Amino acid sequence: MKTNRPLVLKNVCLALLAGLVLGQSAGAQSPGNQVTRALDTALTSDGFGVFHVQFPQFNPDSGTLVSVHISALTNTMYGFTLRDADSVSATYALAVGIQDEFSGPALPAMYSNVTNQSLGSFPLTPGAGVTQAPMSLLQNNTSADTVTVVTPFLGTGQVSLRYQAFTFTNLNSANNAPYYYSAGIANSITFSVKYVYNKNTGVLPVDLTAWSAIPLGPRTVQLSWSAADETPGRQYVIQRGSGNNPFRDIATVPATADGSAAQYHYPDELPLNGNDPVNNNLFYRLQIQDATGQVTYSPIREVKLDGLSTGVQVYPNPATDFINLVPDMTDVTDWQVDVLSAAGIVIQRNVFMQSKIMTVNFQNRLAAGTYFIRATDLRGQRRISTTFLVPGSR
Numbered sequence: 001m002k003t004n005r006p007l008v009l010k011n012v013c014l015a016l017l018a019g020l021v022l023g024q025s026a027g028a029q030s031p032g033n034q035v036t037r038a039l040d041t042a043l044t045s046d047g048f049g050v051f052h053v054q055f056p057q058f059n060p061d062s063g064t065l066v067s068v069h070i071s072a073l074t075n076t077m078y079g080f081t082l083r084d085a086d087s088v089s090a091t092y093a094l095a096v097g098i099q100d101e102f103s104g105p106a107l108p109a110m111y112s113n114v115t116n117q118s119l120g121s122f123p124l125t126p127g128a129g130v131t132q133a134p135m136s137l138l139q140n141n142t143s144a145d146t147v148t149v150v151t152p153f154l155g156t157g158q159v160s161l162r163y164q165a166f167t168f169t170n171l172n173s174a175n176n177a178p179y180y181y182s183a184g185i186a187n188s189i190t191f192s193v194k195y196v197y198n199k200n201t202g203v204l205p206v207d208l209t210a211w212s213a214i215p216l217g218p219r220t221v222q223l224s225w226s227a228a229d230e231t232p233g234r235q236y237v238i239q240r241g242s243g244n245n246p247f248r249d250i251a252t253v254p255a256t257a258d259g260s261a262a263q264y265h266y267p268d269e270l271p272l273n274g275n276d277p278v279n280n281n282l283f284y285r286l287q288i289q290d291a292t293g294q295v296t297y298s299p300i301r302e303v304k305l306d307g308l309s310t311g312v313q314v315y316p317n318p319a320t321d322f323i324n325l326v327p328d329m330t331d332v333t334d335w336q337v338d339v340l341s342a343a344g345i346v347i348q349r350n351v352f353m354q355s356k357i358m359t360v361n362f363q364n365r366l367a368a369g370t371y372f373i374r375a376t377d378l379r380g381q382r383r384i385s386t387t388f389l390v391p392g393s394r
Contacts, residue, residue, distance in 0.1 A: 034066065034196065034197065034198050034199070035063075035196075035197065035199050036069075036194050036195065036196050036197075037058075037062075037194065037195045037197070038192055038193070038194045038195075039055045039056070039192065039193045039194070039195075040190055040191070040192045041053055041055075041190070041191040041192070042188075042189070042190060042191075043163075043165075043187075043188075043189040043190075043191055044186070044187060044188055044189070045165060045167075045185075045187045045189070046184075046185050046186060046187070047166070047167045047183075047185035047187070048165070048166050048167070049163075049164070049165045049166075049187070049189075050162070050163075050164050051162070051163045051164075051165075051191065052160065052161075052162055053160070053161050053162075053163060053191060054158045054159065054160050054161075055158065055159055055161075055193050056156075056157075056158060056159075057153055057154060057155040057156060057157050057158065057159055058150075058153050058154055058155075058195045058197065059155070059156055060154050060155075060283065060299065060300035060301070060302055061299070062197065062199070063197040063198050063199040063299075064197055064198040064285070064297055064299070064300060065150045065153065065154060065195060065196075065197045065300075066148075066150070066196045066197055066198060067146055067147060067148050067150065067196045068146070068147040068150055068153050068193065068194070068195060068196070069144065069145075069146050069147075069192075069193070069194040069196060070102055070107075070111070070144065070145050070146075070147065070161070070192070070193055070194075071142055071143065071144035071145075071191075071192045071194075072100050072102075072142070072143045072144075072163060072165065072189055072190070072191050072192075073140055073141070073142050073189065073190045073192070074098060074100075074138055074140075074141045074142075074143075074165065074187055074188070074189045075136065075138065075139055075140060075141075075187070075188045075189075076096075076098070076136070076137045076138040076139075076141070076167060076185065076186070076187050076188075077134045077135065077136060077137070077185070077186040077187075078096055078132075078134065078135060078137040078138075078167075078183065078184070078185055079131075079132050079133050079134035079135065079183065079184045080094075080131070080132050080169075080181065080182065080183040080184070081129060081130070081131045081132075081180075081181070081182050081183075082094070082122060082124070082129055082130050082131075082171070082179060082180070082181050083124070083127070083128070083129030083130075083179060083180045083181075084124035084125060084126055084127060084128055084129065084177065084179060085127075085177075085178040085179050085180050086126060086177040086178050086179070087126050088126060088175075088177070089123065089124065089125045089126065090123075090124060090173045090174070090175060090177035090179070091121055091122065091123040091124070091173060091174060092121065092122045092124065092171060092172070092173045092177075092179060093118075093120075093121050093170075093171070093172050093173070094118070094119040094120065094121075094122065094169070094170070094171050095116050095117065095118045095119060095169070095170040095171075096116070096117055096119060096137060096138070096167065096168070096169055096170075097114060097115055097116035097117065097167070097168050097169075097170065098114070098115050098138055098141060098165065098166065098167045098168070098187075099112065099113070099114045099164075099165070099166045099168065100112070100113050100143035100163070100164070100165055101162075101163070101164040101165075102143075102145055102161060102162075102163055103161070103162045103164075104159075104160055104161040104162050105152070105160070106147075106152035106153060106159050106160070106161065107145075107147060107161070108147065108149050111143075111145040113143040115138065115141050115143075116170070117137060117138055119132075119137075129180075134184060134186070138167075148246075149245075149246045150246070151241035151242060151243065151245060151246060151247070151283055152243060153195070154241075154281075154283050154300065154302065155281055155302060156302075159193075161193075163191055165187065165189060167185050167187060169181070169183055198297075207227045207228040207229045207230075208225060208226070208227055208228075208286075208288075208298060209226050209227065209228050209261075210224070210225055210226045210342070210344075210345075211224075211225040211286065211298050211299065211301065212224050212225070212301065212342070212344025212345075213282075213284045213301035213302075213303050213344070214303075214340065214344055214372050214374075214385070215303050215304075215305055215385055216267070216372075216385050216386065216387065219269065219270040220267055220268065220269055220270065221267070221268040221270065221282065221284070221303050222265065222266075222267055222268075222372065222387070223238060223265070223266040223267070223268055223284060224263070224264065224265045224266075224342045224344070225263075225264050225286065225298070226261065226262065226263040226264065226342075227255070227257075227261065227262050227264075228261050229259060229260070229261070230255045230256070230257040230258055230259060230260060230261075230262050231255070231258070231259070231290060231291065232255075232258055232291060233255070233290065233291025234254070234255040234288065234289065234290050234291065235252055235253070235254050235255065235288075235289045236252070236253045236254075236255070236264065236286050236287075236288055236289075237249050237251075237252050237286065237287040237288075237289065238250050238251045238252070238253065238266060238268070238284065238286060239284065239285050239286070239287055240268065240282060240283070240284055241282070241283045241284075242281065242282045242283065243281075247283070247285060249287075250268060251266060251268075253266060263342065265342065265370070268284075270282075281302060281303070281304055281305075282302070282303045282305065283300050283301070283302055283303075284300070284301045284303065285297055285298050285299070285300045285301070286298035312325055312326065312327050312328060312373075312375065312384045312385075312386050313325070313326040313328070314326075314373065314386050314388050317388045317389060318388070318389040318390060318391045319362075319388050319389070319390060320390065320391070321361065321362055322359055322360060322361045322362060323359075323360050323373070323388055324357060324358065324359050324360075325337065325357070325358040325360065325373065325375060326356070326357050326358075327356075327375070327384055332354050332355065332356050333354070333355075333377050333378070333379045333380065334351070334352065334353050334354060334355070334377070334378040334379055335351070335352045335355055335358060335375050335376065335377060335378065336349065336350075336351050336375070336376045336378055337349070337350045337351075337352065337358055337360055337373065337374070337375045337376075338373070338374045338375075338376075339360065339362075339371055339372070339373060340371065340372040340373075340374060341369075341371060341372075342369055342370050342371070342372075344372075347364075347366075348360070348362070348363050348364075351378075358375070360373075366390045367390065368390050368391060368392040369389075369390060370387055370388075370389055370390075371387065371388055371389075371390065372385065372386075372387050373385065373386050373387065373388065
């Protein structure tokens, strides 16, 4: 039976996910102490594969994520049989290619790449054929994309990507002669996600002694930081990122001291809509600009807004020795109550069982300033947050 078709392939829609291997390798050291962490996945397919790959997000505590490099390195074993099915001689031109696609909600756009490799021309007489045993083809073929909008990759959860790999054959003859063709394909693929980041040194930059971002409710985040030795002309540019939105400037705070310590507080009132929609996870950093033009960045702070409410009364406020908390809820439940400093450090924790009113007695004398309360419903996993003030003279 004669056929006249440009492609005859056996396609299998889903290939096997062989495993996830995590590794970290140091890249070229730069003034920012830049390193690379690679997450590699071994995959196999017989010509067509759709893979749904999950890998850990980048923990902001590890450093400042600069970019994400996504790649697929493919090695192909390819064998074929070609036979002239015409009544006259014909010459067939044969080429093999691979198309890679990366997609997923973490990517700003789908990435696609096509690579072709010629296998040559085959002159055949009527009924004659040629058979090629499986051979190494498309050796270390690499498709790669670099993502610089890194906020979807930040956090402590998982990121999902969809990778599609399609190996195809182009077979043509000058006179459109009919033929019989079959092929066998075996692909070995290394799918890799590499985090490129500036490693934290364990010391806050430019004399920062504290830096925190604490949610006060569904639409308010309290940002606080302090510096030991301020310099003239320094400015703090507050930047926020969320979802697929990159970091963008939301406010600039000039230094308020010269050569001495200073504390700063900024309440970020989140927008209801517009170009910066609020997601459950937000990320903050400080871009610190000196008068000399030098720019450094603080570590990234993550804020999770899901489940937060501000429905709570706190009294007395200002407080000296204790506070009372009364959640705006009718049910009685179990609570964990944390008292945090302006720097976001937990300085006291209490647990209240079957409580509607909670009296928090201060275990130690609190210095004057603003403090945060974070209460977690241990049964319903609801969270409430508020602030109280300790006066300067006691």
